Amino acid sequence: MKLVLVWLGWMAAAAYPAGAVITPSACAPCHRAETEGFAGAAMTHALSSARDSVILRGNPKLVVRLGEYSYEIARAGGESILTVTDGKETLRVPIAWAFGQGAVGQTFVFKLEDRWYESRVSYFSGLAGLDLTLGMENITPHNLLEAAGRLAGPAEMGLCFDCHATNVVKSPAPDLAAMTEGVQCGRCHQGSEAHLQAVRARGTSAPMRKLGELSAGEMSDFCGQCHRTWSQVAVRGPRGIENVRFQPYRLANSKCYDPADRRIRCTACHDPHRDLETSPAAYDAKCAACHSLAARRNGASTRLCRVGVRDCVKCHMPKLDLLGAHRKFTDHWIRIAKPNHPYPD
Amino acid sequence: METVLQKMLLVLALIACASGARAQSDATEEILKRAIALHQAGNIDGAIQAYQKYLAERPDSVLALSNLGAAYARMARYQDAIMQYRRALKLQPLNPSVEFNLALAFYKSGQTETAAGMLEKVHREAPEELQPVLLLADCRLGMGENKKVIELLTPFAERRPDDLAIAYLLGTALVRDDQPGRGQVIIDQILRHGDSAETWLLLGTAKLNAGDFPAALADLTKAVELNSNLPDVYSYYGQALLRTGDPAGATNAYRKALAANPYDFTANLQLAVLLREDEKIPEALACLRRAQQVRPNDLGVRYQLAALAFDDGKLDFARRDLELIVKEAPGYTEAHVTLATVYYRLKRKEDGDRERAMVQKLNAAAQVKQQQGVNVK
Numbered sequence: 001m002k003l004v005l006v007w008l009g010w011m012a013a014a015a016y017p018a019g020a021v022i023t024p025s026a027c028a029p030c031h032r033a034e035t036e037g038f039a040g041a042a043m044t045h046a047l048s049s050a051r052d053s054v055i056l057r058g059n060p061k062l063v064v065r066l067g068e069y070s071y072e073i074a075r076a077g078g079e080s081i082l083t084v085t086d087g088k089e090t091l092r093v094p095i096a097w098a099f100g101q102g103a104v105g106q107t108f109v110f111k112l113e114d115r116w117y118e119s120r121v122s123y124f125s126g127l128a129g130l131d132l133t134l135g136m137e138n139i140t141p142h143n144l145l146e147a148a149g150r151l152a153g154p155a156e157m158g159l160c161f162d163c164h165a166t167n168v169v170k171s172p173a174p175d176l177a178a179m180t181e182g183v184q185c186g187r188c189h190q191g192s193e194a195h196l197q198a199v200r201a202r203g204t205s206a207p208m209r210k211l212g213e214l215s216a217g218e219m220s221d222f223c224g225q226c227h228r229t230w231s232q233v234a235v236r237g238p239r240g241i242e243n244v245r246f247q248p249y250r251l252a253n254s255k256c257y258d259p260a261d262r263r264i265r266c267t268a269c270h271d272p273h274r275d276l277e278t279s280p281a282a283y284d285a286k287c288a289a290c291h292s293l294a295a296r297r298n299g300a301s302t303r304l305c306r307v308g309v310r311d312c313v314k315c316h317m318p319k320l321d322l323l324g325a326h327r328k329f330t331d332h333w334i335r336i337a338k339p340n341h342p343y344p345d
Numbered sequence: 346m347e348t349v350l351q352k353m354l355l356v357l358a359l360i361a362c363a364s365g366a367r368a369q370s371d372a373t374e375e376i377l378k379r380a381i382a383l384h385q386a387g388n389i390d391g392a393i394q395a396y397q398k399y400l401a402e403r404p405d406s407v408l409a410l411s412n413l414g415a416a417y418a419r420m421a422r423y424q425d426a427i428m429q430y431r432r433a434l435k436l437q438p439l440n441p442s443v444e445f446n447l448a449l450a451f452y453k454s455g456q457t458e459t460a461a462g463m464l465e466k467v468h469r470e471a472p473e474e475l476q477p478v479l480l481l482a483d484c485r486l487g488m489g490e491n492k493k494v495i496e497l498l499t500p501f502a503e504r505r506p507d508d509l510a511i512a513y514l515l516g517t518a519l520v521r522d523d524q525p526g527r528g529q530v531i532i533d534q535i536l537r538h539g540d541s542a543e544t545w546l547l548l549g550t551a552k553l554n555a556g557d558f559p560a561a562l563a564d565l566t567k568a569v570e571l572n573s574n575l576p577d578v579y580s581y582y583g584q585a586l587l588r589t590g591d592p593a594g595a596t597n598a599y600r601k602a603l604a605a606n607p608y609d610f611t612a613n614l615q616l617a618v619l620l621r622e623d624e625k626i627p628e629a630l631a632c633l634r635r636a637q638q639v640r641p642n643d644l645g646v647r648y649q650l651a652a653l654a655f656d657d658g659k660l661d662f663a664r665r666d667l668e669l670i671v672k673e674a675p676g677y678t679e680a681h682v683t684l685a686t687v688y689y690r691l692k693r694k695e696d697g698d699r700e701r702a703m704v705q706k707l708n709a710a711a712q713v714k715q716q717q718g719v720n721v722k
Contacts, residue, residue: 025564171623172593215691234682234704239712253705259689259697345708 013179022186022193024206030199037274044182045101045244052181053098053294055106056080064121064130069147071121071130073108082110084148091144095119099164100181103276104327107133108151108257109160109165116157116174122189126326134324179188188222212267217259223266224248227243250332253344257291265287279327280311287312373402377409384416392416400665407437414446423454441471449480455638457484465547475501475508482514483576486521487610502531509535513543520551542572550581574605580612581611585697592619603632609640617649619657629653644670648680655687663687673701679709 008223024035024044038044050056060260072083073095080095097109106118106128120141122133141147152160158170169175181235185194191208198206206266214222230252233243243249248266251257257264269286270276276285288309289295290302305312318337319328331345332339378463380395400406414429428449434440444467451460452524464481471477478501485494498515505511516531533546548562562585568578583598596619602612613636620629630653636646651666667684672679685700 016529150600151521153592172596217686223684230701231682231686234708235679239708253701256693258693345705345712 034273047181050095124326216265219265222249245334254334438474491518604613
């Protein structure tokens with residue numbers, strides 16, 4: 001046994017020098033169950049360089065016209081160039097980063113004169129093309145640069161990179177020197193580097209915060225660091241259908257939500273180490289953990305559905321259209337959703 | 346013969362005693378003169394030592410006590426200054442210049458409310474004296490009591506239309522009190538005196554209040570360029586930077602504001618919020634404590650202190666304060682939000698649900714209000 005641990009320690013030492021980002025392959029020898037599906041998980045691909053973006057590589061020429069401006073994103077060598085013109089003048093700028101793994105789409109970011117800009121057009125998978133970036137509906141560009149993108153302050157960009165990548169120094173301005181694209185193990189499991197070093201050095205483990213012990217409320221706040229917490233949206237908005245994207249906020253408003261009850265925490269339904277399960281039936285067992293005769297027999301005072309026991313989420317977590325996103329989002333505000341009822345907020 | 350000699354000796358001794366006492370008295374007064382000379386020459390340490398030496402001989406000297414207070418104030422030793430001024434006032438209760446200096450020491454040490462109370466008294470005793478009025482107005486501005494500033498300064502502004510200090514303070518109060526019309530008249534009055542940092546600060550403040558943040562930033566940048574020592578200039582510059590998405594720049598600006606005035610209320614509060622976001626808890630706490638000295642009952646400061654306690658895991662402390670805050674300000678959404686979260690962490694689901702329902706009610710009401718506002722426009 002000791003020999004095995006020493007060998008594991010040697011292996012880690014050989015492959016991962018101090019300061020390296022902890023990737024699934026580093027954790028795999030001990031945490032196979034968590035790491036084997038991680039390469040396919042959406043969060044792993046939350047950010048890619050323009051050079052590596054599957055969407056940009058797969059779409060060598062994208063065009064759209066929005067008002068008086070025409071947009072083109074064209075592949076040239078390993079680069080993707082955003083071109084904006086009003087017919088008189090033209091601005092060309094290479095795209096640096098593509099945010100989002102593509103289920104909804106990708107938003108592009110470029111840098112000009114040491115300032116970051118969020119592109120005014122994004123790629124939407126539901127459209128298989130470009131359209132106005134979400135959140136830019138009320139911004140009227142006054143010149144070509146504003147038409148190309150919205151100036152994003154250093155703090156804002158720090159937050160963007162920090163959620164879409166690992167090992168980002170976000171303040172006072174984003175420092176990407178040690179960054180690894182996408183959400184890697186170390187982004188959520190802080191202290192994993194020390195943990196791995198300890199394994200490498202002595203074969204014993206340095207303790208990390210056990211995320212599995214978080215209550216539903218604590219986990220909502222943890223995941224909400226990037227997916228937005230109930231507190232954040234309750235104070236700062238957005239209000240209306242736009243907040244359907246912020247699942248921890250929506251979930252916390254549900255009648256059945258209890259911050260102390262682990263059966264309603266994010267990981268009760270979603271395994272962050274794997275890609276999203278999209279079959280409604282796969283979630284039935286999660287609902288039945290509370291809403292079933294078995295749960296009732298175990299002492300839970302719970303209501304049972306009078307309509308059915310299958311595909312619960314189809315009725316109780318309806319998919320809603322978010323204008324401009326070209327995609328439906330599952331509303332995590334669990335409820336008896338009736339047709340034509342206003343969006344609860 | 347012996348008796349005569351004895352008598353003569355006694356007389357001589359008395360004469361010697363009297364002249365010795367006069368010499369000693371002269372020497373003591375010399376100490377005071379030297380202390381004043383040192384004070385005037387800027388040797389404050391030397392002056393303090395000399396005043397102390399003099400006061401050891403003449404503990405009831407109002408002049409020396411008052412001057413020692415002023416020397417301490419010059420060294421920013423405000424608590425020592427306050428002690429000396431109080432001793433002087435005990436000996437001579439009606440001394441407006443000592444009262445003013447005491448108020449100034451309170452003001453400089455961040456005890457704005459006490460300073461304002463003291464200045465009200467000085468103003469009542471000498472209603473035409475301008476200096477106490479200006480300082481009182483500045484205190485009231487710092488405490489956010491804009492209407493009181495307007496009430497205080499309006500008659501002075503009418504009598505002294507060319508006084509820029511009055512115009513500046515009154516204009517600021519009007520702008521902050523959302524009276525841009527009257528504020529604009531004052532701004533125009535200041536503008537007639539040419540391009541000044543004061544003018545750009547006023548214009549920038551007005552634009553900040555109106556929500557035109559990029560324009561406010563442009564004006565406040567000019568104010569900083571023209572006079573970076575202008576009171577409050579970095580504080581408002583920081584706000585403009587924050588509102589235009591540059592929290593790092595805002596943090597720097599607030600630090601500069603606090604270097605100039607450690608008791609700048611807005612800079613302390615806003616910097617504390619930024620530091621809290623960066624998890625620099627002890628520094629954030631220090632800022633909030635200073636802000637609380639200026640405005641002891643300010644709900645924003647009390648809320649931030651409670652939120653810091655929550656961040657620090659002191660749930661019961663946070664709960665107690667947040668309960669008091671929402672009782673005083675039932676419409677304070679952010680406090681209800683944090684209180685709900687605190688209740689949930691304390692496993693008091695029913696209380697948490699009640700607060701959450703309150704948040705939904707407040708947000709719904711705010712949305713209706715906003716929609717009505719949009720329709721009216």
